[in-house]
Amino acid sequence: MAGTTPRLRADARRNRDLIVTAAQRLFLEQGIDVPLDEVARQAGVGIGTLYRRFPDRDALLRAVAEDTLRRLADLVEAARREEPDAWHALCRFLRSCAELRLGELAARLDPHLHRQMRTGQDLDEIRQRVIATVLELAARAQADGALRADAGPLDIAMLMTLHVYAPANVSGDQAMRRMVDIMLDGLRAGGGAVLPGAPSTDVDLRRYTAVEP
Amino acid sequence: MAGTTPRLRADARRNRDLIVTAAQRLFLEQGIDVPLDEVARQAGVGIGTLYRRFPDRDALLRAVAEDTLRRLADLVEAARREEPDAWHALCRFLRSCAELRLGELAARLDPHLHRQMRTGQDLDEIRQRVIATVLELAARAQADGALRADAGPLDIAMLMTLHVYAPANVSGDQAMRRMVDIMLDGLRAGGGAVLPGAPSTDVDLRRYTAVEP
């Protein structure tokens, strides 16, 4: 991502963004193997334009992943910055994350990125930032007594990549929101465990987050 | 499904089951558009065998759906029968449902079944049974004061179709189990809502279950 992009003409830049956005949506709706023609069509650009900017599917995949991680980082950092209370910050982040389905997208994208190691460094840096911030919030919320003591980072990670098939006439957004709210209720301090089940906190931590390693 | 199957030779029957089982697994792992060749391969039978038993993809889809719904019905009815306490029955059902990912499978399958209405009747009958039993359990649990008053059938429906991308080295089963446990904690009476968000109980009920209509 260094000198490869000396500059991009205004229209080119705009189209590039349209493509990434369309890809993001389609990856979620139809899986990451959607035909690239479809992506171009949805983005409202010609297929040639897409292929010029992204020589192959992997390039597009990486671009989408980078954008996703970046938005994720923005979300969690904004929440941390603007929300004094750690628990509220966590709630806010997880909620927006679910609504935008960013965590899910990242989780789906991730396995496909490890086949191509190049440019993986950039992505990894952002990912680490996300992980660190989320963990910090969780730790603080726990220290404040707001987050259950037996909740682990793994729980947060899973909350981030949650997905439900929304019943008809309920938007995916609403469904996700509701799910997350319920889970946050479950994670709040004060409730005992309904069923035995290991707290799953005894597993190596740093490795679990939106984007699994 | 009436007189179409006068009888099936022992090996034929066995192979049929192998195919359905393999399809079930692959539909979950790779989506319902896996190549049929792959299904045959995983089932350990020739492609010819598959096509003889299931003339086209839709036939296989329907067979898998039927099996899935049947297992779902067995689960919920067994839970209701063997567990005196409604809340515990509900927990048990939702837990096993999540572990086997039956709800998710049903949800994924459902939209594709409505293109072909034939034989839809049989399926619908089972589905109705599942829905009715789950709703009954939920109502009873609520009456017992175990399930939060502001929890709706929609919440149960969503719990059934939940899915998380399990982080590496954590099995999907474990992940699902944990998620469901947390959500059940959240749904238990006693906790207040973390965030506003409509209780989503004000939507038509009978229509939301594992298999959305």
Added chain:
DNA sequence: CATAACCGGATGAAATTACTCCGCTTTGTT
């Protein structure tokens, strides 16, 4: 042991998807 049912995979048809190429349009610069 006879035969009807069943098995498997090689095989060709059909559909999907990937990717290139080039004449025309837009942008930004002098």
Added chain:
DNA sequence: AACAAAGCGGAGTAATTTCATCCGGTTATG
């Protein structure tokens, strides 16, 4: 304003994937 460079679109072709059939050999069952 006028020119050069960068960008655009999509028709068209190649490659791959997927579907679906057919038939010689095999196995269950009475």
